[in-house]
Amino acid sequence: MNPVAFVIPWFGQNLKGGAEQLAWQVSNRLAKRGHKIEVLTTCCSSFLEDWSSNHLPSGAEMLDGLLVRRFKVDKRNGDLFNQANSYALAIPPENLRAGINPFTFGTGELFVAENINSLALERYLKWNKKRYHAFVFLPYLYGVVLNGLPHVADKSFLQPCLHDEVYAYLPEVENIMRGCRGILYNSLGEERLAHNLFGPGIDRKGEVVGVGVESFDLTQQELPRQVAGLDLAEEKYVLCLGRRDKTKNTALLVEAYQEYRKNHPESRLKLIIAGPGEEQFGASVPGVYDLGLVSEPDKEALLSRCTALFQPSRNESYSRVIMEAWFYNRPVAVHGECLATAMAVDAAGSGWLAVSREDWAHLFHRISSMEESELLGLGEKGREYARQYAEWDAVIDRYESVLGLRSAQILKEKTQHRTSPWTIHQLVPGFAHGDAISNQTMIIRDLLKQKGYKSEIFTEHIDPSMTHEARLFKDGKGIKADVGLIYHHSIGAGLTDFVINHPGPKSLIYHNITPPELVRDADPELALKLEQGLKDLNRLAPYFPVSAGDSRFNCRDLEESGFASPSVLPICIAPEKWNIPVDANMMTRLQDGRDNILFVGRLVANKCQHDLIDAFAEYLAMYGNCRLILVGGFIEQESYYQSLKEQVRILGIEGDVFFAGKVTDNTLHACYRCADLFWSMSEHEGFGVPLIEAMWFDLPVFAYKSSAIPETLGEGGLLFTDKQNLKELAAAARLLMHDPDVRGKILSGQKQRRKVFLPEVIRLKLDEFIRGMNV
Amino acid sequence: MLESRNPDIDMAQLLDKIGLELRLQQKSIAGGRNRVASEELAINDPYSWGQLGSTLNVAEQNVNAGAEVTSMLHYRGIMRKIARFLGKVTVFLGRVITIPQRNFNSAILQSLRITLDGVRDMNRNTALVERQVRQIDEQLKKKSALIDYLKTGLITQERRVSILLEELRREVTAKDGSQEAPSPHLTGLDILDPLYLAFENQFRGTREEIRDRLLQYVPLMREAGAGAPGREILDIGCGRGEWLGIMQDEDLLASGLDLNHVLVQECREKGLKVIENDALSHLRSLPENSLGAITSFHLIEHLSFDDRIALFDESVRVLKPGGVALFETPNPRNLLVGACNFWADPTHLRPLYPETHQFLMEYRGFCKVELLFLHPHEGEQRLPETEAPQLAARLNEILSCARDYTVVGYKA
Incomplete structure (x- = not known):
């Protein structure tokens, strides 16, 4: 097999810095397992040196069984880079917003162009791409990675080592995150940060591989019993380990301890602080011992005998010390607002979260009254988690599987698809970019092709941008009499006669027709078309022994029209659709501190946007600081849109309701990203694609129980059966947005539910459906 | 009315939370308050002073536009050399424009800084200054x-001093054996009492008019807590x-004081x-x-x-x-009153x-002493301000303004 290359600006065993250490460890450990590993790096010796100097000779060398290729770095203008860098660093972190480039006035381009770059390395990547099995780029913010990755995007894995800092908002970073084939995260928190910054489009190509901690490799040595004059075996203490610093919140912990001792003066629980840092903490507080920097064995001893480890810092991207505590079966407490540590503790279930001083003080009390067996039980859960994510063996296993280095995977890739002479075409009334049904036809076509069928999509109306995906239907030209045909039925199709007369094997997929009586008042013309569509269904029934609907609800229509035993074939919804740039203007506009309530659907009376506006007005009166976004096409003259505008005007909430109209995917992406709640009052949805899309964006879905909605939502979202009590609805909406408990439970339900509509799941049903056609 | 198939959702608990949320809402009128907050939020410029400074830094970096050729990073090898050469030629030719432009840039930048x-x-x-x-x-508040x-x-x-002096004087007089002289207080007009009553009836206006005018003082009494038991008026x-x-009528405890025997009798009858x-x-x-x-209407001018x-x-x-004293008297600022009535x-x-009246009261120990001007001429009694508006206004100001005024003072 071809080698795997690690691409990193600097490489060496003794380099400081998380990414450099990681690259060294992972590449060496993979090489030791017998994989062919190469490292592509520059002649610059380290981060601390001048980035335009070539300290080391270029060319290939062997280093501990690794082939390291070094390339010369480009000349650069360091002053310009520093100017751009300090420009970005002057932006207060609280002003950073996802999807908005903080590097304005060309500073972003400067930052990338005058970064550490190597044209020689880029050229090598471009010309030797075929020689490699995969490339791992790390970390995210250097020119070598930003400019190098796009050359080999389809073979590249990015290990970003992402932090919530100004560089993460650089458009070039978004570019490589979207473009790469896979993303390797060090922690759950990092994965979540990437999701927050770039949306769900990258969710499914990411994998948390974890970072190994070396202490797991050591056999447990004899640890000292006494540290700084304290007999550890006799003492009961909480340990705070790491840099002692204001930014690490050490002072908060000392204050909390002081408060705890004030309320419980009899307590014997001590607080021991250790680690580097200038400042001295808690000198005047009895029970607090600040040991300063301690030796490695002392540190291990402290960890192994502590009651619990407290880590109050708010800005950690990966906390090694937590893993070490878990290694000794000790539970930990971390700051609830620190994404990386809080998520780890949450996932491991081995400890507690605290935010305020009172929380921490309460925690001191809580653990002082806990039994050792209880603490040990918690600690063991942590050890279990650490085994999985911090033991090098497990971590390297995961690298192997993500990078496709397992022998079983290699076999699978080589399997060839059988070919068959048969053809199955699809016929669909309209074909447009971003349309759920159009996407569905493409997925079906791809599946058919994969299974060896010839397959094309024919349509009556085509979006000009999509002509490469489908062909225009002209009196059956190109569709031979004996080929198989899948007909997608909805309204106003002039295809009915053709498909009835088609002699070959055929099947029908029904995508729902809105009941005409729901729209007759608002749009009599549309009602007539819908009626025609339903009548056509009756005519079609005898000719289609194989049929399917998007939902059970749709199948009812089919059965009523005389179709025999239709099956359910849900619409595929994958988050990869959103691996596209986001509309930056809209992101700026919507991230202004207000809550955003979203509904996506055409402006038609049966989707009941008027009810939603009423409910929203009630919410606004009760809570304020909120905006309603209505995404969906409308025509200026359309009376329903006009009546909605009038309703909003009368309610006096013109500034709070935003009619976005029919929008591009980039803008819809922005709406989903900035929204806090998806609220539907609709009385008719044949399936409800936006409900599932909202789930991918982690929006709680709050929907009126009607038509196919309960079926689509499944265990996700929250349904209501009564539209009248607006106050109660508003209060429930408030909880969905602002009550962490309610929101968390709803979102975890939705995380399960959305998987049901993934293409790989739907494919199994499609398979069965196609087999039923007997082509 | 809510439903969920999510097994983690405890519906009873959720409904409780909603009930609690609604009760909390009823207690506060947060809606209005929050909306103001959201408007404030919109006004706040997300980028602050620091941002402005660094924006100027960018301008400064570009102040010498057109002076040098860029590094042409997107070209390679020989192409880069050619591009740089062509760039240099362009820069040379462009000096006609770029030199004045650069001067302008620096001037503007300097001014901005x-x-x-x-x-x-x-x-x-x-x-x-605001803090000061x-x-x-x-x-000031503390000082006052x-x-x-x-x-x-x-x-x-x-x-106390004046009492002591008085006593001293009396003792001295007693020792002298001379008789105590009658103090020169308000001296009697007893014989003229009925005459004054008749005069009042003729000139001061009817009982009803007077009552109407006096009614406005009731709130002052109530605010000062006067008229309650122990705080008589x-x-x-x-x-x-x-x-x-x-x-x-208002159930305020009050008593009157007058020298005029006839008037006193009349009041007692009522x-x-x-x-x-x-x-x-x-x-x-x-x-x-x-x-x-203590109240007194049209007394002190006597x-x-x-x-x-x-x-x-x-x-x-x-x-x-906290007790209040008010003294009403004719307003000489109104020329008709002062000169004639x-x-x-x-x-x-x-x-x-x-x-002067206000000054005297303040200097004799009252606090928060205020003037209230009352009873101006209204309606037809005023000169119409249609034909010669300025003149009419000026005349109205001196002829039709308040006819009486009251000084109100409080004991600290």
Whole structure:
């Protein structure tokens, strides 16, 4: 097999810095397992040196069984880079917003162009791409990675080592995150940060591989019993380990301890602080011992005998010390607002979260009254988690599987698809970019092709941008009499006669027709078309022994029209659709501190946007600081849109309701990203694609129980059966947005539910459906 | 009304939470408040001073536009050399424009920096001044409370001294064996009492008119807590008892005082509590801190300057802390009143200039002394301001303005 290359600006065993250490460890450990590993790096010796100097000779060398290729770095203008860098660093972190480039006035381009770059390395990547099995780029913010990755995007894995800092908002970073084939995260928190910054489009190509901690490799040595004059075996203490610093919140912990001792003066629980840092903490507080920097064995001893480890810092991207505590079966407490540590503790279930001083003080009390067996039980859960994510063996296993280095995977890739002479075409009334049904036809076509069928999509109306995906239907030209045909039925199709007369094997997929009586008042013309569509269904029934609907609800229509035993074939919804740039203007506009309530659907009376506006007005009166976004096409003259505008005007909430109209995917992406709640009052949805899309964006879905909605939502979202009590609805909406408990439970339900509509799941049903056609 | 198939959702608990949320909502009117907050949020510029500074840095980086050729990073090898050469030629030719442009850039940038520094300084100064003003304001409040306290103390001391002097004088006179001279108080017009009643009926206006005018003082009494048990109101020169009548109707405890025997009789017939005595001797007979309010309508213009001062002094003494005193009298600012109507009453001594009146009360120990101007001419009595508006307005100002005024003061 071809080698795997690690691409990193600097490489060496003794380099400081998380990414450099990681690259060294992972590449060496993979090489030791017998994989062919190469490292592509520059002649610059380290981060601390001048980035335009070539300290080391270029060319290939062997280093501990690794082939390291070094390339010369480009000349650069360091002053310009520093100017751009300090420009970005002057932006207060609280002003950073996802999807908005903080590097304005060309500073972003400067930052990338005058970064550490190597044209020689880029050229090598471009010309030797075929020689490699995969490339791992790390970390995210250097020119070598930003400019190098796009050359080999389809073979590249990015290990970003992402932090919530100004560089993460650089458009070039978004570019490589979207473009790469896979993303390797060090922690759950990092994965979540990437999701927050770039949306769900990258969710499914990411994998948390974890970072190994070396202490797991050591056999447990004899640890000292006494540290700084304290007999550890006799003492009961909480340990705070790491840099002692204001930014690490050490002072908060000392204050909390002081408060705890004030309320419980009899307590014997001590607080021991250790680690580097200038400042001295808690000198005047009895029970607090600040040991300063301690030796490695002392540190291990402290960890192994502590009651619990407290880590109050708010800005950690990966906390090694937590893993070490878990290694000794000790539970930990971390700051609830620190994404990386809080998520780890949450996932491991081995400890507690605290935010305020009172929380921490309460925690001191809580653990002082806990039994050792209880603490040990918690600690063991942590050890279990650490085994999985911090033991090098497990971590390297995961690298192997993500990078496709397992022998079983290699076999699978080589399997060839059988070919068959048969053809199955699809016929669909309209074909447009971003349309759920159009996407569905493409997925079906791809599946058919994969299974060896010839397959094309024919349509009556085509979006000009999509002509490469489908062909225009002209009196059956190109569709031979004996080929198989899948007909997608909805309204106003002039295809009915053709498909009835088609002699070959055929099947029908029904995508729902809105009941005409729901729209007759608002749009009599549309009602007539819908009626025609339903009548056509009756005519079609005898000719289609194989049929399917998007939902059970749709199948009812089919059965009523005389179709025999239709099956359910849900619409595929994958988050990869959103691996596209986001509309930056809209992101700026919507991230202004207000809550955003979203509904996506055409402006038609049966989707009941008027009810939603009423409910929203009630919410606004009760809570304020909120905006309603209505995404969906409308025509200026359309009376329903006009009546909605009038309703909003009368309610006096013109500034709070935003009619976005029919929008591009980039803008819809922005709406989903900035929204806090998806609220539907609709009385008719044949399936409800936006409900599932909202789930991918982690929006709680709050929907009126009607038509196919309960079926689509499944265990996700929250349904209501009564539209009248607006106050109660508003209060429930408030909880969905602002009550962490309610929101968390709803979102975890939705995380399960959305998987049901993934293409790989739907494919199994499609398979069965196609087999039923007997082509 | 809510449903979920999510097994983790405890529906009863969720409904409880919603109920709690609704109850909390009813208690607060957060909606309006929050909306204001959201507007404020929109006004706040997300990028602050630091951002402005670094934006200027970018301008500075580009101030020398057109002076040098860029590094042409997107070209490689020989292409890069050619590109740089062509770039140099362009730069050379472009100097005609770029040199003045660069001068302009630096000038503008320099000006912006100076302006920015100036604005920053100003902002800092404004903040400083604001803080100082707030401090001074607080100090003033404290000082004025102190002055009120000292004033009361001073008046008490003065009074004690004058009593001592009086006693001393009496003792000296007693030793001399001479007889005590009658004090020159309000002296009797007893014989003329019925005449004055007739005069009042003729000139002061009807009982109803007077009642209407007096009604507006009721809130003042209530605010000062006067008229409650232990905080009785004393009306000096109660005349026909219109004001006493009002207070009786309002359930305020009040008594009147008048010298005119006939008027006193009339009031008593109406069931009002009236004492026949002269003001100063009655007040001197009362203990300190014993009254809630002292009122007097159209009396002080009958008194000499000395008596007036004595009246204020005694009032301060007998009032309880927080008690109120008000004295209504004709307003000489109204030319008609000052020049003519005032003299309709033959017993009037002289008109009282409002600010002098206020000044005297303040300096004799009252606090929060205020002037209220009352009873201007209205409607047809005013000159129409249609034909010669400025002249009419000026005349109205001196002829139709308030006909009476009241000085209100409180005991600290």
